[in-house]
Amino acid sequence: MANRSRRPSHKHSRxxxxxxIRIWGAYSAAVxxxxxxxxxGFLAWSVGNAFEGRRWDLPAQVYxxxxxxxxxxxxxxxxxxxxxxxxxxxxxxxLPRPGTxxxxxxRMEISTRGFDYADEHEPARLIALEFERGRIxxxxxxxxAALPIVRLDPLLIGSLFPSHGEDxxxxxxxxxxxxxxxxxxxxxxxxxxxxxxxxxxxxxxxxWVDVSSGEIRQGASTLTQQLVRSYFLSNERxxxxxxxxxxMAIALEMRYDKADLLQAYVNEVYLGQDGGRAVHGFGLASxxxxxxxxxxxxxxELALLVAEVRGPTYYDPYRHPERARGRxxxxxxxxxxxxxxxxxxxxxxxxxxxxxxxxxHGAMQSAFxxxxxxxxxxxxxxxxxxxxxxxxxxxxxPELQSVAEQALADGVSNPNEAGADLEGAVIVTSPQxxxxxxVVGGRRAHYDGFNRxxxxxxxxxxxxxxxxxxxxxESGRYSLASVVEDAPIDVRLENGDTWSPxxxxxxxxxxxxxxxxxxxxxxxxxxxxxxDVGLEPIADVLGQLGLERRPQPYPSMLLGxxxxxxxxxxxxxxxxxxxxxxxxxxxxxSVVGADGMLLKxxxxxxxxxxxxxxxxxxxxxxxxxxERGTGRRVRAALPAELTAAGKTGTSDDLRDSWFAxxxxxxxxVAWLGADDxxxxxxxxxxxxxxxxxxxxxxxxxSSYAPPEPTxxxxxSIDYAHGAPVSARCPNxxxxxxxxxxxxxxxxxxxxxxxxxxxxxxxxxxxxx
Amino acid sequence: xxxxxxxxxxxxxxxxxxxxxxxxxxxxPAAVPASSVQGGNEGSSVxxxxxxxTETLLAQGQDAQAAGEYGAARALFERALxxxxxxxxxxxxxxxxxxxxxxxxxxxAMAQKAxxxxxxDGAVESSARALLSAAQD
Numbered sequence: 083m084a085n086r087s088r089r090p091s092h093k094h095s096r097x098x099x100x101x102x103i104r105i106w107g108a109y110s111a112a113v114x115x116x117x118x119x120x121x122x123g124f125l126a127w128s129v130g131n132a133f134e135g136r137r138w139d140l141p142a143q144v145y146x147x148x149x150x151x152x153x154x155x156x157x158x159x160x161x162x163x164x165x166x167x168x169x170x171x172x173x174x175x176x177l178p179r180p181g182t183x184x185x186x187x188x189r190m191e192i193s194t195r196g197f198d199y200a201d202e203h204e205p206a207r208l209i210a211l212e213f214e215r216g217r218i219x220x221x222x223x224x225x226x227a228a229l230p231i232v233r234l235d236p237l238l239i240g241s242l243f244p245s246h247g248e249d250x251x252x253x254x255x256x257x258x259x260x261x262x263x264x265x266x267x268x269x270x271x272x273x274x275x276x277x278x279x280x281x282x283x284x285x286x287x288x289x290w291v292d293v294s295s296g297e298i299r300q301g302a303s304t305l306t307q308q309l310v311r312s313y314f315l316s317n318e319r320x321x322x323x324x325x326x327x328x329x330m331a332i333a334l335e336m337r338y339d340k341a342d343l344l345q346a347y348v349n350e351v352y353l354g355q356d357g358g359r360a361v362h363g364f365g366l367a368s369x370x371x372x373x374x375x376x377x378x379x380x381x382x383e384l385a386l387l388v389a390e391v392r393g394p395t396y397y398d399p400y401r402h403p404e405r406a407r408g409r410x411x412x413x414x415x416x417x418x419x420x421x422x423x424x425x426x427x428x429x430x431x432x433x434x435x436x437x438x439x440x441x442x443h444g445a446m447q448s449a450f451x452x453x454x455x456x457x458x459x460x461x462x463x464x465x466x467x468x469x470x471x472x473x474x475x476x477x478x479x480p481e482l483q484s485v486a487e488q489a490l491a492d493g494v495s496n497p498n499e500a501g502a503d504l505e506g507a508v509i510v511t512s513p514q515x516x517x518x519x520x521v522v523g524g525r526r527a528h529y530d531g532f533n534r535x536x537x538x539x540x541x542x543x544x545x546x547x548x549x550x551x552x553x554x555x556e557s558g559r560y561s562l563a564s565v566v567e568d569a570p571i572d573v574r575l576e577n578g579d580t581w582s583p584x585x586x587x588x589x590x591x592x593x594x595x596x597x598x599x600x601x602x603x604x605x606x607x608x609x610x611x612x613x614d615v616g617l618e619p620i621a622d623v624l625g626q627l628g629l630e631r632r633p634q635p636y637p638s639m640l641l642g643x644x645x646x647x648x649x650x651x652x653x654x655x656x657x658x659x660x661x662x663x664x665x666x667x668x669x670x671x672s673v674v675g676a677d678g679m680l681l682k683x684x685x686x687x688x689x690x691x692x693x694x695x696x697x698x699x700x701x702x703x704x705x706x707x708x709e710r711g712t713g714r715r716v717r718a719a720l721p722a723e724l725t726a727a728g729k730t731g732t733s734d735d736l737r738d739s740w741f742a743x744x745x746x747x748x749x750x751v752a753w754l755g756a757d758d759x760x761x762x763x764x765x766x767x768x769x770x771x772x773x774x775x776x777x778x779x780x781x782x783x784s785s786y787a788p789p790e791p792t793x794x795x796x797x798s799i800d801y802a803h804g805a806p807v808s809a810r811c812p813n814x815x816x817x818x819x820x821x822x823x824x825x826x827x828x829x830x831x832x833x834x835x836x837x838x839x840x841x842x843x844x845x846x847x848x849x850x
Numbered sequence: 851x852x853x854x855x856x857x858x859x860x861x862x863x864x865x866x867x868x869x870x871x872x873x874x875x876x877x878x879p880a881a882v883p884a885s886s887v888q889g890g891n892e893g894s895s896v897x898x899x900x901x902x903x904t905e906t907l908l909a910q911g912q913d914a915q916a917a918g919e920y921g922a923a924r925a926l927f928e929r930a931l932x933x934x935x936x937x938x939x940x941x942x943x944x945x946x947x948x949x950x951x952x953x954x955x956x957x958x959a960m961a962q963k964a965x966x967x968x969x970x971d972g973a974v975e976s977s978a979r980a981l982l983s984a985a986q987d
Contacts, residue, residue, distance in 0.1 A: 150903070150929070150932070150933065152902070152903030152933070153900070153902070153903070154902060154903070155903075155933075200925070201921075201922050201925040201926070202922075228900045230900070230901055230902070230903050230905075230906035230907075231903040231906055231907065512932070512935065513935075514931065514935035514936065515928070515931055515932060515935060517932075661963070661966050662966075663959065663962070663963050663966075671928075672925075680921070683921060683924070683925070685924055685928070686928060686931070686944070687956065688956060688959040688960060688963060689959055690959055690962045690963075694962070694966045746935075746936065747935065788936070788966070788967070789966075789967065789968065789969030789970070790969075791966070
């Protein structure tokens with residue numbers, strides 16, 4: 083003590099000084115005691131807070147659209163097996179539990195898991211399917227009775243985890259195998275049931291080791307202490323921290339019972355790292371390493387997760403499989419020692435491989451999850467999404483997502499000027515419902531970086547032309563058969579400059595029918611049509627089709643000198659693919675609360691955005707793009723019987739390669755380009771078009787063939803110059819035109835009867 | 851109004867929709883408009899007496915609608931739509947639901963959509979027109 087050293091010279095003053103010291107000492111002791119109690123109280127309070135808080139800190143879980151099974155569905159047996167593997171179903175001829183299936187020739191039986199959907203409960207049950215030529219022929223229950231429709235459980239695709247990066251999938255006691263908690267106790271904390279938060283025997287043992295080795299090494303932490311450490315994320319190794327932890331562990335044990343603490347531990351412990359996402363808890367770890375729920379893990383799988391508790395980086399089963407395996411086998415031995423499993427069971431499990439596959443089941447589809455987050459942001463605060471344990475049912479189709487990712491991966495490996503820096507994006511939608519089925523935001527599909535599908539604003543080039551021609555058709559002054567002049571044109575701009583657009587091939591094609599001008603993407607003809615129709619009506623059409631930002635009505639807009647994101651392009655083309663009916667694109671169907679109650683539904687919203695007859699005609703021209711125009715090479719990659727509509731887009735100097743096109747069920751938009759906007763040496767057809775065709779080819783898609791509106795009549799004209807000809811003529815193209823224009827009858831291949839013909843060009847062309 | 855069939859215009863269109871798909875259940879798949887166009891559900895080897903997935907969902911949805919459970923009905927109709935997005939009957943059913951649940955604008959859009967898929971199918975066309983006029987006022 084410091085006051086001992088004081089040497090007062092006088093007796094009286096010494097007494098006073100002593101008393102003062104005593105008072106001061108007592109006073110400071112009291113202050114210290116109060117402070118200690120307050121600090122202890124604070125520690126107890128904060129650990130209790132952390133414990134309570136974590137119970138509710140659940141990031142929203144996002145599910146893919148479930149697979150619907152019904153007789154007649156186009157789905158091959160192989161495709162179903164792939165889907166089941168994705169869901170973590172396992173082939174087992176005995177069908178011992180939900181989550182297993184067996185295959186016998188053209189027949190499959192599945193023990194489904196069941197799932198609580200927002201609208202109804204899908205029970206776990208045994209179903210049998212028969213296949214025939216790539217379709218489900220019959221679907222029955224265990225008694226052999228026909229089932230009209232069965233939904234599988236949905237694939238968990240990820241969660242909207244908070245920015246600090248901790249992700250977890252909370253499991254309840256009924257979803258936690260007893261073998262897991264028993265193993266945790268056996269391996270990590272044998273006296274868990276007896277101690278009060280701190281295991282004094284273990285501490286004594288550890289102290290001995292530490293003292294004799296002169297440093298802090300031996301871990302003697304109980305599960306409760308580990309839980310506390312995890313809450314406060316400290317890796318500092320000091321006696322002070324250990325004391326604080328021990329105190330907090332005791333405080334927790336006084337307030338909560340062992341079962342609660344054990345469950346909290348199961349959901350809290352750090353078990354893996356997926357890029358910026360920390361995998362916490364056994365529920366998520368089970369999905370991350372094995373792609374299936376915790377309840378379905380077998381003995382070696384459970385043992386591996388218990389092994390990861392000691393350090394998911396050091397025992398990373400992908401990077402250090404031999405270490406992970408050694409630790410897992412040690413866990414299995416300890417489980418056998420504790421009598422949890424028979425020794426021969428443990429030996430058999432040790433003979434099993436790790437079973438984690440080649441890559442973890444990470445937060446895939448991060449580009450899609452981005453879109454989910456943005457859609458939900460309108461209705462939910464970020465904290466609600468990150469803490470409230472919401473279940474989000476999305477529109478993602480895992481199969482289409484993987485198809486789109488593969489198509490882009492193959493597409494960017496094309497030889498091109500940008501070399502290895504070629505980037506891209508793909509969006510797939512269901513046109514009639516506006517559901518977004520897949521989003522690929524870059525060549526590294528699972529990398530959470532720049533999401534080009536949503537955020538890259540790029541020049542669209544000729545992708546804009548359908549809006550020009552739709553405005554022309556809607557004006558009533560043009561039909562697909564109208565002949566327009568593809569000849570040089572000088573446009574006087576507001577600033578006094580003159581703009582003289584050229585064609586891609588630098589040639590002028592003279593009088594051509596509208597259908598050819600669009601199919602071959604003729605710039606000079608398009609500018610003439612666009613200026614005649616007017617820039618404002620064209621900007622209006624883009625707005626009707628779903629573009630939310632109104633473009634500047636400059637003449638250069640007619641050739642696509644405006645920048646759009648792939649998502650904006652998808653919205654515009656979705657309206658064209660849906661016959662002129664606009665549906666806002668959606669990534670979320672519904673949101674369910676932690677209690678299972680439906681919180682929000684995002685219903686289909688439909689609006690007739692354009693004249694259906696005009697859109698029908700435009701779509702027929704987009705089919706001609708594929709049959710005869712700039713999409714010819716893209717179309718050649720599709721099956722002969724598949725009718726598709728589409729449009730190429732290429733920006734100046736080949737900086738952007740676009741393709742947007744649709745079949746009856748799918749709209750696919752693909753973009754390729756370099757992030758620094760360098761030329762890539764690819765046109766819409768040679769770059770994005772290939773990606774598009776590869777994607778469509780890998781989907782079950784059928785022809786785009788809507789019924790023709792009754793207000794239209796079919797005529798045939800010469801494709802090159804527009805003269806009415808018989809449908810049998812070599813270069814004839816059949817087109818829908820408004821009945822009201824009294825389309826002319828054609829005789830032979832050389833000319834027209836001319837009666838009723840409204841368009842002068844036809845006569846001129848007939849004389850060529 | 852709580853009863854969905856209490857409105858005369860809606861009643862007319864409802865009956866038309868019901869007739870359409872009941873006819874399909876009775877072994878006349880040709881009466882289900884547009885389903886054959888798109889191949890979502892045209893299981894030719896399925897016995898005609900067994901209702902298809904779309905028919906089942908439509909029937910369940912209409913039951914839910916009759917019970918006033920509009921949310922559940924919507925979910926069922928949208929499921930049917932995902933299976934057969936070009937089936938005019940499903941669009942008509944959704945339009946009916948929109949009308950009953952107080953969204954005449956949506957009902958009109960759905961009727962227009964059904965109309966655009968009708969082609970030469972007179973039954974679908976008249977149902978769609980009935981729904982359209984019921985949703986006008």
